[in-house]
Amino acid sequence: MLTRKQHELLRFIQVRLEDSGISPSFEEMKEALDLKSKSGVHRLISALEERGFIRRLPNRARALEVLRQPEDANPRPAPAAAATAPAALRAPAGAPPAPANDVIELPLHGRIAAGVPIEALEGQSTLPVPAALLGSGEHYALEVSGDSMIEAGILDGDFALVKRTSTARDGEIVVALVRGEEATLKYLRREDGMIRLDPANAAYEPQFYGADEVEVQGKLAGLLRRYH
Numbered sequence: 001m002l003t004r005k006q007h008e009l010l011r012f013i014q015v016r017l018e019d020s021g022i023s024p025s026f027e028e029m030k031e032a033l034d035l036k037s038k039s040g041v042h043r044l045i046s047a048l049e050e051r052g053f054i055r056r057l058p059n060r061a062r063a064l065e066v067l068r069q070p071e072d073a074n075p076r077p078a079p080a081a082a083a084t085a086p087a088a089l090r091a092p093a094g095a096p097p098a099p100a101n102d103v104i105e106l107p108l109h110g111r112i113a114a115g116v117p118i119e120a121l122e123g124q125s126t127l128p129v130p131a132a133l134l135g136s137g138e139h140y141a142l143e144v145s146g147d148s149m150i151e152a153g154i155l156d157g158d159f160a161l162v163k164r165t166s167t168a169r170d171g172e173i174v175v176a177l178v179r180g181e182e183a184t185l186k187y188l189r190r191e192d193g194m195i196r197l198d199p200a201n202a203a204y205e206p207q208f209y210g211a212d213e214v215e216v217q218g219k220l221a222g223l224l225r226r227y228h
Contacts (some may be wrong), residue, residue, distance in 0.1 A: 111142070
């Protein structure tokens with residue numbers, strides 16, 4: 001079963017595709033569903049995508065395809081019947097397609113070496129990120145502090161785009177919360193029952209911890225860099 005908002009978004013996308021053949025922008029979806037931010041739209045789309053109701057078409061901005069409707073939904077109406085949709089979910093008659101505006105406002109949790117659990121920083125601010133840089137799932141951003149990952153191309157002041165997860169494979173770059181106090185961005189490896197966090201800088205040594213001392217809070221999904 002879909003949530004009410006997921007059902008409304010799926011219906012809105014379907015009606016817009018039938019009316020104009022073009023997917024609605026994230027801004028249009030946010031306004032139609034009365035959401036506070038585009039990050040809410042991103043979460044709804046990711047949930048629908050993971051459940052197989054829609055898919056994003058590769059190499060095309062603002063391109064969504066409805067694959068199926070929920071079992072409790074009415075059959076897809078013919079294009080002529082689209083006018084029966086609620087006014088808030090209909091494209092204005094004769095209106096030109098809106099420009100692509102697929103930008104997600106990710107929660108920005110501060111500097112990754114700030115020494116406090118990530119959860120304590122939630123809600124501080126947001127970072128606008130092109131949706132094309134993100135896959136499915138929930139994401140957040142962290143500002144990188146220090147040079148321990150420079151050989152992986154991750155520099156001080158970069159913004160790490162992180163997919164929220166509690167699991168990761170060996171060799172993946174993760175956000176690791178050490179002893180519930182310090183968040184760090186490192187390669188994760190398991191060795192002899194221990195957790196090894198590897199930097200990407202020859203000047204730093206690997207860090208070893210007990211398996212119960214490290215909590216994976218996400219893995220690196222992308223990187224943003226600002227040039228001043």
